[in-house]
Amino acid sequence: MKKDINKRIKEAAKGIRRRVLEHTINNNGGYLSQACSSSEMLSAMYLKIMNLWPVESPIMPPLFTAVPSAHNYSYTTGAMFNGPKAPHLDRFFLSPSQYSLVLYAALIETGRMHEKGLEQFNRDGSTVEMIGAEHSPGMEIMTGSLGHGLSQAGGIAMARRLKRETGRVWVFMSDGEFQIGQTWEAMQTLSFYKLDNIGIYVDVNGYQCDGKMSKVMNIEPLKKRLESFGARVFEVDGHNIDALTAPARLKPAGKPLVVLAYTSPYRGINILKEKAPKFHYIRFKDEKEKKRYKSFLEDF
Protein backbone atom coordinates (compact mmCIF):
# COMPACT_ATOMS: atom_id res chain seq x y z
CA MET A 1 0.00 0.00 0.00
CA LYS A 2 2.69 2.44 1.12
CA LYS A 3 4.78 1.44 -1.84
CA ASP A 4 1.86 2.11 -4.20
CA ILE A 5 1.16 5.56 -2.86
CA ASN A 6 4.84 6.53 -2.87
CA LYS A 7 5.04 5.35 -6.47
CA ARG A 8 2.01 7.45 -7.35
CA ILE A 9 3.53 10.50 -5.66
CA LYS A 10 6.77 10.00 -7.61
CA GLU A 11 4.88 9.69 -10.87
CA ALA A 12 2.83 12.78 -10.12
CA ALA A 13 6.02 14.69 -9.29
CA LYS A 14 7.54 13.65 -12.59
CA GLY A 15 4.33 14.65 -14.36
CA ILE A 16 4.44 18.11 -12.75
CA ARG A 17 8.03 18.66 -13.97
CA ARG A 18 7.11 17.46 -17.44
CA ARG A 19 4.05 19.70 -17.72
CA VAL A 20 5.86 22.79 -16.43
CA LEU A 21 8.87 22.13 -18.69
CA GLU A 22 6.59 21.72 -21.69
CA HIS A 23 4.76 24.90 -20.76
CA THR A 24 8.04 26.80 -20.31
CA ILE A 25 9.24 25.72 -23.75
CA ASN A 26 5.92 26.51 -25.46
CA ASN A 27 5.68 29.92 -23.82
CA ASN A 28 9.39 30.67 -23.90
CA GLY A 29 9.36 31.25 -20.17
CA GLY A 30 8.02 29.90 -16.92
CA TYR A 31 8.52 29.16 -13.25
CA LEU A 32 10.41 25.97 -14.01
CA SER A 33 12.84 25.79 -11.09
CA GLN A 34 9.91 26.01 -8.66
CA ALA A 35 8.56 22.84 -10.28
CA CYS A 36 11.94 21.16 -9.89
CA SER A 37 12.14 21.99 -6.20
CA SER A 38 8.54 21.49 -5.08
CA SER A 39 7.11 18.66 -7.23
CA GLU A 40 7.52 15.99 -4.55
CA MET A 41 6.24 18.38 -1.87
CA LEU A 42 3.01 19.27 -3.68
CA SER A 43 2.44 15.69 -4.86
CA ALA A 44 2.93 14.34 -1.35
CA MET A 45 0.71 17.02 0.16
CA TYR A 46 -2.15 16.32 -2.25
CA LEU A 47 -1.84 12.55 -2.34
CA LYS A 48 -0.84 11.66 1.20
CA ILE A 49 -0.42 14.45 3.72
CA MET A 50 -3.66 16.39 3.38
CA ASN A 51 -7.07 14.94 4.18
CA LEU A 52 -8.95 16.43 1.22
CA TRP A 53 -12.05 15.01 -0.39
CA PRO A 54 -11.58 14.08 -4.04
CA VAL A 55 -13.43 15.96 -6.78
CA GLU A 56 -16.01 14.04 -8.82
CA SER A 57 -14.06 14.51 -12.00
CA PRO A 58 -11.23 16.80 -13.07
CA ILE A 59 -12.61 20.35 -13.09
CA MET A 60 -12.31 22.63 -16.10
CA PRO A 61 -11.38 26.08 -14.72
CA PRO A 62 -14.26 28.53 -15.11
CA LEU A 63 -13.65 31.79 -16.96
CA PHE A 64 -13.16 34.97 -14.96
CA THR A 65 -16.46 36.70 -14.20
CA ALA A 66 -15.97 39.49 -11.65
CA VAL A 67 -14.00 40.40 -8.54
CA PRO A 68 -15.74 40.27 -5.13
CA SER A 69 -17.84 43.36 -4.44
CA ALA A 70 -21.19 44.57 -3.14
CA HIS A 71 -22.52 43.61 -6.58
CA ASN A 72 -20.98 40.17 -6.51
CA TYR A 73 -21.60 38.06 -3.39
CA SER A 74 -22.01 34.85 -5.37
CA TYR A 75 -18.30 34.88 -6.08
CA THR A 76 -16.53 31.50 -5.86
CA THR A 77 -12.88 30.70 -5.20
CA GLY A 78 -10.50 28.10 -6.56
CA ALA A 79 -10.99 26.07 -3.36
CA MET A 80 -13.46 23.85 -5.22
CA PHE A 81 -10.45 22.15 -6.81
CA ASN A 82 -9.47 21.03 -3.31
CA GLY A 83 -12.83 19.33 -2.81
CA PRO A 84 -15.77 20.29 -0.60
CA LYS A 85 -15.29 22.03 2.74
CA ALA A 86 -16.22 20.11 5.89
CA PRO A 87 -15.31 20.47 9.57
CA HIS A 88 -13.23 17.30 9.56
CA LEU A 89 -11.45 17.95 6.25
CA ASP A 90 -8.16 19.77 5.77
CA ARG A 91 -7.63 22.99 3.85
CA PHE A 92 -4.75 24.03 1.60
CA PHE A 93 -3.24 27.48 1.10
CA LEU A 94 -0.53 28.38 -1.37
CA SER A 95 1.37 31.36 0.00
CA PRO A 96 3.77 32.25 -2.85
CA SER A 97 1.47 32.62 -5.87
CA GLN A 98 4.57 32.58 -8.05
CA TYR A 99 4.16 28.79 -7.71
CA SER A 100 0.73 28.90 -9.36
CA LEU A 101 1.90 27.15 -12.52
CA VAL A 102 3.35 24.33 -10.40
CA LEU A 103 0.13 24.10 -8.38
CA TYR A 104 -1.98 23.90 -11.56
CA ALA A 105 0.24 21.08 -12.84
CA ALA A 106 -0.10 19.35 -9.46
CA LEU A 107 -3.89 19.64 -9.62
CA ILE A 108 -3.85 17.99 -13.05
CA GLU A 109 -1.53 15.23 -11.89
CA THR A 110 -3.72 14.51 -8.86
CA GLY A 111 -6.93 14.37 -10.89
CA ARG A 112 -8.39 17.64 -9.67
CA MET A 113 -8.06 19.86 -12.72
CA HIS A 114 -8.74 19.04 -16.36
CA GLU A 115 -5.46 18.93 -18.25
CA LYS A 116 -6.82 21.29 -20.90
CA GLY A 117 -7.14 23.85 -18.10
CA LEU A 118 -3.44 24.60 -18.34
CA GLU A 119 -3.94 25.85 -21.89
CA GLN A 120 -5.77 28.80 -20.32
CA PHE A 121 -2.66 29.81 -18.38
CA ASN A 122 -2.10 33.56 -18.54
CA ARG A 123 -4.78 33.94 -21.27
CA ASP A 124 -6.99 37.03 -21.14
CA GLY A 125 -10.31 36.32 -19.47
CA SER A 126 -9.04 33.17 -17.74
CA THR A 127 -8.82 32.39 -14.02
CA VAL A 128 -5.67 30.33 -14.58
CA GLU A 129 -3.56 33.39 -13.92
CA MET A 130 0.21 33.55 -13.91
CA ILE A 131 0.28 34.91 -10.35
CA GLY A 132 -2.88 33.21 -9.13
CA ALA A 133 -5.63 35.02 -7.23
CA GLU A 134 -8.26 33.48 -4.97
CA HIS A 135 -10.39 32.58 -8.00
CA SER A 136 -7.53 30.58 -9.51
CA PRO A 137 -7.52 26.76 -9.37
CA GLY A 138 -6.54 25.40 -5.96
CA MET A 139 -6.39 28.85 -4.37
CA GLU A 140 -8.73 30.35 -1.82
CA ILE A 141 -7.13 33.53 -0.46
CA MET A 142 -5.09 36.45 -1.81
CA THR A 143 -1.44 35.56 -1.47
CA GLY A 144 0.55 36.99 -4.37
CA SER A 145 1.98 39.70 -2.17
CA LEU A 146 4.51 37.58 -0.30
CA GLY A 147 4.19 37.07 3.43
CA HIS A 148 0.41 37.49 3.59
CA GLY A 149 -0.50 33.80 3.32
CA LEU A 150 0.58 32.53 6.72
CA SER A 151 -1.30 35.22 8.65
CA GLN A 152 -4.52 34.61 6.72
CA ALA A 153 -4.18 30.85 7.12
CA GLY A 154 -3.46 31.49 10.81
CA GLY A 155 -6.75 33.39 11.08
CA ILE A 156 -8.51 30.46 9.43
CA ALA A 157 -6.79 27.98 11.77
CA MET A 158 -7.81 30.06 14.78
CA ALA A 159 -11.39 30.29 13.49
CA ARG A 160 -11.52 26.54 12.90
CA ARG A 161 -10.37 25.91 16.45
CA LEU A 162 -13.01 28.33 17.78
CA LYS A 163 -15.60 26.35 15.79
CA ARG A 164 -14.15 23.10 17.14
CA GLU A 165 -13.41 21.81 13.65
CA THR A 166 -10.96 18.93 13.53
CA GLY A 167 -9.61 19.47 10.01
CA ARG A 168 -6.10 20.86 9.71
CA VAL A 169 -4.80 23.87 7.81
CA TRP A 170 -1.84 23.32 5.48
CA VAL A 171 0.26 26.13 4.10
CA PHE A 172 2.85 25.92 1.36
CA MET A 173 5.52 28.59 1.70
CA SER A 174 8.72 29.62 -0.02
CA ASP A 175 11.98 30.23 1.84
CA GLY A 176 12.11 33.82 0.59
CA GLU A 177 9.08 34.59 2.71
CA PHE A 178 11.23 34.14 5.81
CA GLN A 179 12.93 37.43 4.94
CA ILE A 180 9.59 39.17 5.57
CA GLY A 181 8.67 40.66 8.92
CA GLN A 182 5.02 39.63 8.67
CA THR A 183 6.02 35.96 8.47
CA TRP A 184 7.68 36.25 11.88
CA GLU A 185 4.74 38.19 13.27
CA ALA A 186 2.57 35.29 12.14
CA MET A 187 4.93 32.69 13.63
CA GLN A 188 4.95 34.36 17.03
CA THR A 189 1.14 34.50 16.96
CA LEU A 190 0.73 30.85 15.94
CA SER A 191 2.94 29.66 18.75
CA PHE A 192 1.54 32.16 21.30
CA TYR A 193 -1.95 30.77 20.68
CA LYS A 194 -0.64 27.18 20.40
CA LEU A 195 -2.24 26.71 17.01
CA ASP A 196 -1.15 23.15 16.36
CA ASN A 197 -3.86 22.60 13.74
CA ILE A 198 -1.63 24.39 11.23
CA GLY A 199 1.15 22.72 9.26
CA ILE A 200 3.60 24.64 7.11
CA TYR A 201 5.68 23.12 4.31
CA VAL A 202 8.52 25.36 3.21
CA ASP A 203 10.33 24.88 -0.09
CA VAL A 204 13.87 25.75 0.96
CA ASN A 205 15.46 25.78 -2.47
CA GLY A 206 17.91 28.49 -1.46
CA TYR A 207 17.27 30.79 -4.41
CA GLN A 208 15.21 33.90 -4.96
CA CYS A 209 14.61 36.45 -7.69
CA ASP A 210 18.02 38.11 -7.29
CA GLY A 211 19.92 34.83 -6.99
CA LYS A 212 21.33 32.72 -4.17
CA MET A 213 19.63 33.59 -0.90
CA SER A 214 22.80 33.47 1.15
CA LYS A 215 24.11 36.29 -1.09
CA VAL A 216 20.87 38.30 -1.24
CA MET A 217 19.75 38.11 2.39
CA ASN A 218 20.57 35.20 4.63
CA ILE A 219 17.77 33.41 6.53
CA GLU A 220 19.76 30.58 8.10
CA PRO A 221 19.84 28.96 10.57
CA LEU A 222 16.13 28.72 9.78
CA LYS A 223 15.35 25.74 12.01
CA LYS A 224 16.89 27.41 15.06
CA ARG A 225 15.18 30.69 14.29
CA LEU A 226 11.80 29.00 13.96
CA GLU A 227 12.31 26.90 17.08
CA SER A 228 13.14 30.01 19.05
CA PHE A 229 9.80 31.37 17.84
CA GLY A 230 8.09 28.34 19.39
CA ALA A 231 7.53 26.16 16.33
CA ARG A 232 7.97 22.40 16.05
CA VAL A 233 10.43 22.14 13.18
CA PHE A 234 11.68 19.31 11.00
CA GLU A 235 14.41 19.56 8.40
CA VAL A 236 13.87 17.02 5.63
CA ASP A 237 15.10 16.14 2.16
CA GLY A 238 12.34 17.73 0.10
CA HIS A 239 12.61 15.12 -2.63
CA ASN A 240 12.31 12.14 -0.26
CA ILE A 241 8.65 11.19 0.07
CA ASP A 242 8.90 9.26 3.33
CA ALA A 243 10.86 12.09 4.90
CA LEU A 244 8.31 14.65 3.68
CA THR A 245 5.28 12.79 4.93
CA ALA A 246 6.56 11.58 8.33
CA PRO A 247 6.18 14.89 10.29
CA ALA A 248 2.56 15.23 9.19
CA ARG A 249 1.71 11.88 10.79
CA LEU A 250 2.84 13.02 14.23
CA LYS A 251 0.18 13.88 16.75
CA PRO A 252 -0.10 17.70 17.08
CA ALA A 253 1.60 18.82 20.28
CA GLY A 254 0.59 22.40 21.03
CA LYS A 255 2.95 24.02 18.54
CA PRO A 256 2.66 25.00 14.88
CA LEU A 257 4.35 22.40 12.69
CA VAL A 258 6.98 23.55 10.21
CA VAL A 259 8.58 21.18 7.72
CA LEU A 260 11.65 22.71 6.11
CA ALA A 261 11.96 20.83 2.86
CA TYR A 262 15.49 21.33 1.56
CA THR A 263 15.31 21.05 -2.21
CA SER A 264 17.24 21.62 -5.40
CA PRO A 265 16.00 24.15 -7.97
CA TYR A 266 17.12 21.96 -10.85
CA ARG A 267 16.14 18.56 -9.48
CA GLY A 268 15.02 16.26 -12.29
CA ILE A 269 16.04 18.73 -15.01
CA ASN A 270 19.80 18.79 -14.63
CA ILE A 271 20.53 21.00 -17.63
CA LEU A 272 18.85 23.78 -15.66
CA LYS A 273 21.86 23.79 -13.33
CA GLU A 274 23.82 25.97 -15.73
CA LYS A 275 21.32 28.81 -15.17
CA ALA A 276 22.65 29.29 -11.63
CA PRO A 277 22.19 31.54 -9.77
CA LYS A 278 19.25 32.89 -11.79
CA PHE A 279 16.49 30.33 -11.29
CA HIS A 280 13.49 32.51 -10.42
CA TYR A 281 11.99 32.69 -13.91
CA ILE A 282 13.39 30.60 -16.73
CA ARG A 283 13.61 32.10 -20.20
CA PHE A 284 15.75 30.74 -23.06
CA LYS A 285 18.40 33.04 -24.49
CA ASP A 286 18.15 31.72 -28.05
CA GLU A 287 16.63 29.02 -30.27
CA LYS A 288 19.66 26.79 -29.75
CA GLU A 289 19.10 26.69 -26.02
CA LYS A 290 15.37 26.14 -26.45
CA LYS A 291 16.13 23.18 -28.72
CA ARG A 292 18.28 21.57 -26.04
CA TYR A 293 15.38 21.76 -23.59
CA LYS A 294 13.04 20.43 -26.27
CA SER A 295 15.18 17.37 -26.80
CA PHE A 296 15.43 16.97 -23.02
CA LEU A 297 11.62 16.99 -22.85
CA GLU A 298 11.39 14.34 -25.60
CA ASP A 299 13.54 12.01 -23.52
CA PHE A 300 11.78 12.91 -20.25
Place this chain on the structure above:
Amino acid sequence: MEILSKVHAKNLIKWAKDKLEALVLSADLTSSTEIDLFRDAYPDRFISFGVAEQNMMSFAGGLAREGFIPLVHTFAVFIYRRAYDQIAMSIAYPNLPVRMFGFLPGITTPGGATHQAVEDIAIMRSLPNMTILECGDATDVETVLDAAHSVNGPVYIRMLRGEIPRLFDKSEPMILGKARILSRGNDITILSSGICTEEAMRAVEALKKHGISITHLHISTLKPFNDSSVLEALSANKYGVITMENHTIVGGLGSIAAEKMAEAGLPNKLLRIGLKDTYLHGASREYLMKEYGFDAMALIREIEKIVDTRFGITEDDLKKAHLEQVNSDAKAEAL
Protein backbone atom coordinates in the same frame (compact mmCIF):
# COMPACT_ATOMS: atom_id res chain seq x y z
CA MET B 1 -24.23 70.15 26.91
CA GLU B 2 -23.99 66.56 28.10
CA ILE B 3 -20.44 65.14 28.20
CA LEU B 4 -20.07 61.37 28.32
CA SER B 5 -17.04 59.24 29.04
CA LYS B 6 -15.89 55.81 27.81
CA VAL B 7 -18.89 55.65 25.51
CA HIS B 8 -17.53 52.96 23.21
CA ALA B 9 -16.18 50.84 26.07
CA LYS B 10 -19.60 50.55 27.69
CA ASN B 11 -21.56 50.34 24.48
CA LEU B 12 -19.42 47.61 22.91
CA ILE B 13 -20.04 45.06 25.66
CA LYS B 14 -23.80 45.62 25.41
CA TRP B 15 -23.76 45.42 21.63
CA ALA B 16 -21.58 42.32 21.42
CA LYS B 17 -23.28 40.40 24.21
CA ASP B 18 -25.39 38.17 21.96
CA LYS B 19 -23.24 38.48 18.84
CA LEU B 20 -20.98 35.53 19.48
CA GLU B 21 -19.38 35.87 16.05
CA ALA B 22 -18.00 39.31 17.04
CA LEU B 23 -14.31 39.12 18.01
CA VAL B 24 -12.25 42.05 19.24
CA LEU B 25 -8.67 42.30 17.96
CA SER B 26 -6.12 44.44 19.76
CA ALA B 27 -2.59 45.60 18.96
CA ASP B 28 -1.32 46.54 22.40
CA LEU B 29 -3.64 49.53 22.76
CA THR B 30 -6.41 47.86 24.71
CA SER B 31 -7.11 50.61 27.24
CA SER B 32 -6.34 53.39 24.78
CA THR B 33 -8.99 52.08 22.38
CA GLU B 34 -11.54 51.37 25.10
CA ILE B 35 -11.75 47.60 24.69
CA ASP B 36 -10.58 46.76 28.22
CA LEU B 37 -14.15 46.23 29.42
CA PHE B 38 -14.78 43.87 26.50
CA ARG B 39 -11.58 41.96 27.29
CA ASP B 40 -12.70 41.49 30.88
CA ALA B 41 -16.31 40.62 29.97
CA TYR B 42 -15.61 38.20 27.10
CA PRO B 43 -11.98 37.05 27.34
CA ASP B 44 -12.60 34.19 24.89
CA ARG B 45 -13.55 36.64 22.17
CA PHE B 46 -10.65 39.02 22.75
CA ILE B 47 -7.51 38.37 20.68
CA SER B 48 -4.28 40.15 21.53
CA PHE B 49 -1.75 40.51 18.71
CA GLY B 50 0.88 42.75 20.25
CA VAL B 51 2.48 45.47 18.14
CA ALA B 52 2.06 43.59 14.86
CA GLU B 53 -0.60 45.26 12.74
CA GLN B 54 0.21 43.63 9.39
CA ASN B 55 -0.26 40.16 10.82
CA MET B 56 -3.36 41.29 12.71
CA MET B 57 -5.03 42.55 9.53
CA SER B 58 -4.36 39.36 7.56
CA PHE B 59 -5.49 37.28 10.55
CA ALA B 60 -8.69 39.36 10.62
CA GLY B 61 -9.24 38.46 6.97
CA GLY B 62 -8.81 34.76 7.77
CA LEU B 63 -11.21 34.94 10.72
CA ALA B 64 -13.80 36.79 8.62
CA ARG B 65 -13.62 34.19 5.88
CA GLU B 66 -14.73 31.61 8.46
CA GLY B 67 -17.79 33.58 9.51
CA PHE B 68 -16.48 35.74 12.34
CA ILE B 69 -16.83 39.53 12.54
CA PRO B 70 -13.42 40.89 13.58
CA LEU B 71 -13.57 44.29 15.27
CA VAL B 72 -10.00 45.56 14.89
CA HIS B 73 -9.02 48.27 17.37
CA THR B 74 -5.95 50.45 17.22
CA PHE B 75 -4.97 54.03 16.47
CA ALA B 76 -6.17 55.20 13.05
CA VAL B 77 -2.64 55.96 11.94
CA PHE B 78 -1.43 52.40 12.54
CA ILE B 79 -4.26 50.87 10.55
CA TYR B 80 -3.70 52.39 7.12
CA ARG B 81 -0.03 53.41 7.26
CA ARG B 82 1.35 50.19 8.72
CA ALA B 83 -0.84 47.59 7.08
CA TYR B 84 -2.11 48.97 3.79
CA ASP B 85 -1.13 46.01 1.58
CA GLN B 86 -2.65 43.59 4.08
CA ILE B 87 -5.90 45.60 4.28
CA ALA B 88 -6.06 45.81 0.48
CA MET B 89 -5.47 42.12 -0.19
CA SER B 90 -6.59 40.23 2.94
CA ILE B 91 -9.69 42.33 3.69
CA ALA B 92 -10.82 44.78 0.99
CA TYR B 93 -10.34 42.66 -2.14
CA PRO B 94 -12.39 39.73 -0.77
CA ASN B 95 -14.95 42.25 0.59
CA LEU B 96 -14.89 40.73 4.07
CA PRO B 97 -16.86 42.11 7.05
CA VAL B 98 -13.89 43.33 9.06
CA ARG B 99 -14.53 46.51 11.09
CA MET B 100 -11.45 48.68 11.63
CA PHE B 101 -11.81 51.17 14.47
CA GLY B 102 -9.32 53.97 13.95
CA PHE B 103 -8.91 55.91 17.17
CA LEU B 104 -7.46 59.40 17.57
CA PRO B 105 -7.94 60.56 13.97
CA GLY B 106 -6.26 63.76 12.81
CA ILE B 107 -5.40 66.18 15.60
CA THR B 108 -7.31 64.33 18.31
CA THR B 109 -4.15 62.48 19.35
CA PRO B 110 -1.92 63.79 22.11
CA GLY B 111 0.96 62.39 20.05
CA GLY B 112 2.80 64.21 17.29
CA ALA B 113 3.25 63.65 13.55
CA THR B 114 3.85 59.89 13.92
CA HIS B 115 0.46 59.51 15.59
CA GLN B 116 -1.58 61.93 13.51
CA ALA B 117 -3.79 60.20 10.93
CA VAL B 118 -4.27 63.10 8.55
CA GLU B 119 -4.64 61.33 5.17
CA ASP B 120 -6.44 58.14 6.23
CA ILE B 121 -9.71 58.98 4.48
CA ALA B 122 -7.86 59.72 1.24
CA ILE B 123 -6.02 56.40 1.43
CA MET B 124 -8.90 54.21 2.57
CA ARG B 125 -11.38 55.85 0.21
CA SER B 126 -9.37 54.74 -2.79
CA LEU B 127 -9.75 51.08 -1.79
CA PRO B 128 -12.58 49.37 -3.67
CA ASN B 129 -15.25 47.76 -1.40
CA MET B 130 -14.32 49.97 1.56
CA THR B 131 -17.00 51.80 3.55
CA ILE B 132 -15.85 54.77 5.64
CA LEU B 133 -17.67 56.14 8.68
CA GLU B 134 -16.70 58.95 11.04
CA CYS B 135 -18.12 59.74 14.47
CA GLY B 136 -18.82 63.29 15.58
CA ASP B 137 -20.39 62.86 19.00
CA ALA B 138 -21.48 60.38 21.66
CA THR B 139 -24.66 59.39 19.82
CA ASP B 140 -22.59 58.59 16.73
CA VAL B 141 -20.23 56.49 18.84
CA GLU B 142 -23.13 54.64 20.48
CA THR B 143 -24.73 53.76 17.16
CA VAL B 144 -21.81 53.36 14.75
CA LEU B 145 -21.62 49.62 15.54
CA ASP B 146 -25.10 49.08 14.14
CA ALA B 147 -24.38 51.27 11.12
CA ALA B 148 -21.21 49.28 10.40
CA HIS B 149 -22.99 45.98 11.07
CA SER B 150 -25.44 46.75 8.25
CA VAL B 151 -22.54 46.59 5.75
CA ASN B 152 -21.64 43.21 4.30
CA GLY B 153 -18.05 44.22 3.63
CA PRO B 154 -15.12 46.02 5.26
CA VAL B 155 -15.68 49.23 7.22
CA TYR B 156 -13.13 51.79 8.39
CA ILE B 157 -14.34 53.96 11.26
CA ARG B 158 -12.80 57.21 12.51
CA MET B 159 -13.57 56.81 16.17
CA LEU B 160 -13.77 59.08 19.23
CA ARG B 161 -12.84 58.13 22.75
CA GLY B 162 -12.65 59.54 26.26
CA GLU B 163 -14.94 62.44 27.07
CA ILE B 164 -17.26 63.11 24.18
CA PRO B 165 -20.06 65.66 23.89
CA ARG B 166 -23.55 64.59 22.94
CA LEU B 167 -24.51 66.86 20.07
CA PHE B 168 -27.27 64.74 18.56
CA ASP B 169 -30.37 63.38 20.24
CA LYS B 170 -29.78 60.01 21.86
CA SER B 171 -32.78 58.57 20.04
CA GLU B 172 -31.46 59.54 16.59
CA PRO B 173 -28.88 56.92 15.58
CA MET B 174 -26.21 57.27 12.94
CA ILE B 175 -27.70 55.90 9.74
CA LEU B 176 -25.47 54.49 7.02
CA GLY B 177 -25.41 56.81 4.01
CA LYS B 178 -27.51 59.51 5.71
CA ALA B 179 -26.25 62.93 6.72
CA ARG B 180 -27.64 64.73 9.75
CA ILE B 181 -29.32 67.97 8.83
CA LEU B 182 -28.40 70.38 11.62
CA SER B 183 -29.54 73.63 10.10
CA ARG B 184 -31.31 74.83 6.96
CA GLY B 185 -30.69 78.03 5.06
CA ASN B 186 -30.09 79.58 1.65
CA ASP B 187 -26.82 81.53 1.81
CA ILE B 188 -24.17 78.91 2.44
CA THR B 189 -23.98 75.11 2.68
CA ILE B 190 -21.54 73.67 5.24
CA LEU B 191 -20.56 70.00 5.23
CA SER B 192 -18.64 69.03 8.33
CA SER B 193 -17.41 65.74 9.70
CA GLY B 194 -16.00 64.34 12.93
CA ILE B 195 -14.96 66.83 15.59
CA CYS B 196 -15.32 69.70 13.12
CA THR B 197 -19.07 69.45 13.39
CA GLU B 198 -19.07 70.81 16.93
CA GLU B 199 -16.90 73.73 15.78
CA ALA B 200 -19.16 74.41 12.82
CA MET B 201 -22.24 74.31 15.06
CA ARG B 202 -20.76 77.01 17.29
CA ALA B 203 -19.94 79.14 14.28
CA VAL B 204 -23.37 78.68 12.71
CA GLU B 205 -25.02 79.58 16.01
CA ALA B 206 -23.11 82.86 16.13
CA LEU B 207 -23.54 83.66 12.43
CA LYS B 208 -27.29 83.18 12.56
CA LYS B 209 -27.52 86.15 14.90
CA HIS B 210 -26.02 88.22 12.11
CA GLY B 211 -28.63 87.10 9.61
CA ILE B 212 -26.57 84.52 7.72
CA SER B 213 -28.73 81.66 6.57
CA ILE B 214 -26.86 78.35 6.55
CA THR B 215 -27.54 74.75 5.64
CA HIS B 216 -25.32 72.65 7.86
CA LEU B 217 -24.96 68.90 7.34
CA HIS B 218 -23.00 66.49 9.52
CA ILE B 219 -21.45 63.79 7.33
CA SER B 220 -20.86 60.44 9.01
CA THR B 221 -20.72 58.24 5.89
CA LEU B 222 -17.76 59.37 3.78
CA LYS B 223 -17.97 56.38 1.45
CA PRO B 224 -20.26 55.57 -0.25
CA PHE B 225 -21.29 59.21 -0.74
CA ASN B 226 -24.66 59.36 -2.43
CA ASP B 227 -27.16 60.81 0.03
CA SER B 228 -29.64 62.79 -2.08
CA SER B 229 -30.15 65.39 0.67
CA VAL B 230 -26.40 66.16 0.56
CA LEU B 231 -26.31 66.39 -3.21
CA GLU B 232 -29.27 68.77 -3.06
CA ALA B 233 -27.59 70.90 -0.40
CA LEU B 234 -24.46 71.18 -2.56
CA SER B 235 -26.47 73.00 -5.24
CA ALA B 236 -28.96 74.99 -3.16
CA ASN B 237 -26.97 77.95 -1.85
CA LYS B 238 -26.36 81.57 -2.79
CA TYR B 239 -22.64 81.89 -1.97
CA GLY B 240 -21.33 78.37 -2.24
CA VAL B 241 -20.24 75.34 -0.25
CA ILE B 242 -17.76 75.01 2.62
CA THR B 243 -16.35 71.70 3.79
CA MET B 244 -14.69 71.34 7.17
CA GLU B 245 -12.68 68.30 8.20
CA ASN B 246 -10.05 67.05 10.65
CA HIS B 247 -7.97 65.75 7.71
CA THR B 248 -5.96 67.03 4.79
CA ILE B 249 -8.09 68.77 2.17
CA VAL B 250 -6.50 66.37 -0.35
CA GLY B 251 -8.69 63.33 -0.74
CA GLY B 252 -11.07 63.81 2.18
CA LEU B 253 -14.50 65.39 2.57
CA GLY B 254 -13.48 68.48 0.59
CA SER B 255 -12.32 66.39 -2.34
CA ILE B 256 -15.44 64.25 -2.19
CA ALA B 257 -17.63 67.37 -2.37
CA ALA B 258 -15.53 68.70 -5.25
CA GLU B 259 -15.96 65.48 -7.20
CA LYS B 260 -19.71 65.42 -6.62
CA MET B 261 -20.13 69.08 -7.55
CA ALA B 262 -18.05 68.72 -10.70
CA GLU B 263 -19.91 65.60 -11.77
CA ALA B 264 -23.25 67.33 -11.23
CA GLY B 265 -22.03 70.34 -13.24
CA LEU B 266 -22.63 72.73 -10.32
CA PRO B 267 -21.20 76.21 -10.80
CA ASN B 268 -21.10 76.92 -7.04
CA LYS B 269 -17.91 77.95 -5.35
CA LEU B 270 -16.30 75.43 -2.99
CA LEU B 271 -14.08 76.30 -0.05
CA ARG B 272 -12.26 73.46 1.72
CA ILE B 273 -11.33 73.97 5.36
CA GLY B 274 -8.92 71.44 6.81
CA LEU B 275 -5.20 70.75 6.73
CA LYS B 276 -3.66 72.51 3.75
CA ASP B 277 -1.44 69.73 2.43
CA THR B 278 0.84 69.80 5.45
CA TYR B 279 2.11 67.66 8.31
CA LEU B 280 1.59 68.94 11.83
CA HIS B 281 3.38 68.80 15.13
CA GLY B 282 2.36 67.51 18.51
CA ALA B 283 0.21 69.85 20.57
CA SER B 284 -3.26 70.14 22.05
CA ARG B 285 -6.35 69.76 19.93
CA GLU B 286 -7.51 73.34 20.59
CA TYR B 287 -4.10 74.77 19.77
CA LEU B 288 -3.76 72.80 16.53
CA MET B 289 -7.28 73.58 15.32
CA LYS B 290 -6.54 77.25 15.79
CA GLU B 291 -3.02 77.14 14.40
CA TYR B 292 -3.99 75.19 11.30
CA GLY B 293 -7.21 77.09 10.82
CA PHE B 294 -10.06 74.69 11.17
CA ASP B 295 -11.83 75.79 14.31
CA ALA B 296 -15.06 77.77 14.63
CA MET B 297 -13.32 81.14 14.29
CA ALA B 298 -11.57 80.02 11.12
CA LEU B 299 -14.93 79.12 9.63
CA ILE B 300 -16.39 82.50 10.62
CA ARG B 301 -13.44 84.35 9.03
CA GLU B 302 -13.92 82.44 5.78
CA ILE B 303 -17.63 83.20 5.72
CA GLU B 304 -16.93 86.87 6.41
CA LYS B 305 -14.72 86.91 3.33
CA ILE B 306 -17.35 85.18 1.22
CA VAL B 307 -20.16 87.58 2.16
CA ASP B 308 -17.72 90.49 2.33
CA THR B 309 -18.87 91.61 5.79
CA ARG B 310 -17.13 91.76 9.16
CA PHE B 311 -19.45 90.61 11.95
CA GLY B 312 -17.10 91.36 14.81
CA ILE B 313 -17.65 87.93 16.36
CA THR B 314 -15.01 87.14 18.99
CA GLU B 315 -13.84 84.03 20.80
CA ASP B 316 -15.82 85.23 23.80
CA ASP B 317 -19.00 85.31 21.75
CA LEU B 318 -18.37 81.70 20.73
CA LYS B 319 -17.75 80.59 24.27
CA LYS B 320 -21.12 82.00 25.12
CA ALA B 321 -22.75 80.22 22.21
CA HIS B 322 -24.29 77.43 24.22
CA LEU B 323 -24.89 74.28 22.25
CA GLU B 324 -28.06 72.42 23.05
CA GLN B 325 -28.51 68.89 21.85
CA VAL B 326 -29.63 69.10 18.29
CA ASN B 327 -32.73 67.32 17.23
CA SER B 328 -32.83 65.91 13.76
CA ASP B 329 -34.98 67.03 10.89
CA ALA B 330 -37.31 64.14 11.54
CA LYS B 331 -38.47 65.72 14.74
CA ALA B 332 -41.25 68.26 15.10
CA GLU B 333 -39.04 70.66 17.05
CA ALA B 334 -36.25 70.49 14.48
CA LEU B 335 -33.90 73.41 14.11
